[in-house]
Amino acid sequence: xxxxxxxxxxxxxxxxxxxxxxxxxxxxxxxxxxxxxxxxxxxxxxxxxxxxxxxxxxxxxxxxxxxxxxxxxxxxxxxxxxxxxxxxxxxxxxxxxxxxxxxxxxxxxxxxxxxxxxxxxxxxxxxxxxxxxxxxxxxxxxxxxxxxxxxxxxxxxxxxxxxxxxxxxxxxxxxxxxxxxxxxxxxxxxxxxxxxxxxxxxxxxxxxxxxxxxxx
Numbered sequence: 001x002x003x004x005x006x007x008x009x010x011x012x013x014x015x016x017x018x019x020x021x022x023x024x025x026x027x028x029x030x031x032x033x034x035x036x037x038x039x040x041x042x043x044x045x046x047x048x049x050x051x052x053x054x055x056x057x058x059x060x061x062x063x064x065x066x067x068x069x070x071x072x073x074x075x076x077x078x079x080x081x082x083x084x085x086x087x088x089x090x091x092x093x094x095x096x097x098x099x100x101x102x103x104x105x106x107x108x109x110x111x112x113x114x115x116x117x118x119x120x121x122x123x124x125x126x127x128x129x130x131x132x133x134x135x136x137x138x139x140x141x142x143x144x145x146x147x148x149x150x151x152x153x154x155x156x157x158x159x160x161x162x163x164x165x166x167x168x169x170x171x172x173x174x175x176x177x178x179x180x181x182x183x184x185x186x187x188x189x190x191x192x193x194x195x196x197x198x199x200x201x202x203x204x205x206x207x208x209x210x211x212x213x214x215x216x
Contacts, residue, residue, distance in 0.1 A: 003107050004028075005094070008036055009087035016090055018115065020108055022159075026051045027171055031160040034058045034167055045084050057170055093118075 006029055009016035017036055021028045029051055037044070041062055046052040048068045056064040065082040067073045076082035097114045098107070120139065121132045143151045162168040 003104055005091070005107075005111070006032060007087050007091060008032065009084075009090060011081075011086050014086065016087065018094070018111060019157075020104060020111070024049075024051060027162055030055065030058060030167060030170065031162055031165045034165040035160055043081070045082055047084060054170075058167065090118075 004021050004024055005018055006021045007016055007018045017032075019032055021032070033044075033055060037059060039059060041059055043063045043065060044055060044059070045065045045067070046055065048066045048070070052064075052066070054064075056062050065076070065079065067076055067083060074083060074085060074088075094111070094114050098110050116139075120135060124131045124135060126132075145151050162171050
């Protein structure tokens with residue numbers, strides 16, 4: 001079973017949001033972009049997958065920049081800020097933390113654990129285990145404060161649709177006929193997910209070339 005995780009990442013403050021989504025089409029992803037990307041955002045960087053074409057329609061005045069991973073372009077040669085490496089790097093660390101992908105529920109648990117560590121424990125410093133343990137205990141107390149005392153509860157985020165965000169008019173028409181030779185930046189919902197085929201080549205830092213695969 002394939003599960004899709006969609007990420008939105010701010011390079012300035014290095015904060016990100018990650019969602020388990022039903023698929024990789026515009027109908028699955030664009031409502032999240034519309035809701036969670038700040039309306040004053042100046043630049044959005046993505047790869048060249050078809051579902052990101054014209055994503056700049058969601059935020060007035062935003063500039064949409066792309067890099068073509070399928071052609072080995074991870075950082076634009078003429079614009080070093082045009083890259084999604086920080087997000088890809090975060091995804092790589094998350095994937096390494098997975099032990100099992102048996103179910104959507106188990107994947108959600110791994111996501112919660114990974115991003116709890118990244119947001120709550122890692123800023124303390126990995127060498128300061130005592131402080132990390134103390135922080136973990138304090139967080140547990142917040143969730144389980146004791147008998148008859150209300151603790152923190154997980155916030156259930158309902159699925160967001162294009163209709164909810166008023167962007168249904170921007171969705172591709174599923175009944176429209178498209179040419180068989182679909183371009184890489186097509187609006188077609190039938191486009192394959194063209195990028196992220198070289199997961200092992202994701203970079204740890206901006207500007208580095210992807211590692212070469214070793215021949216066996």
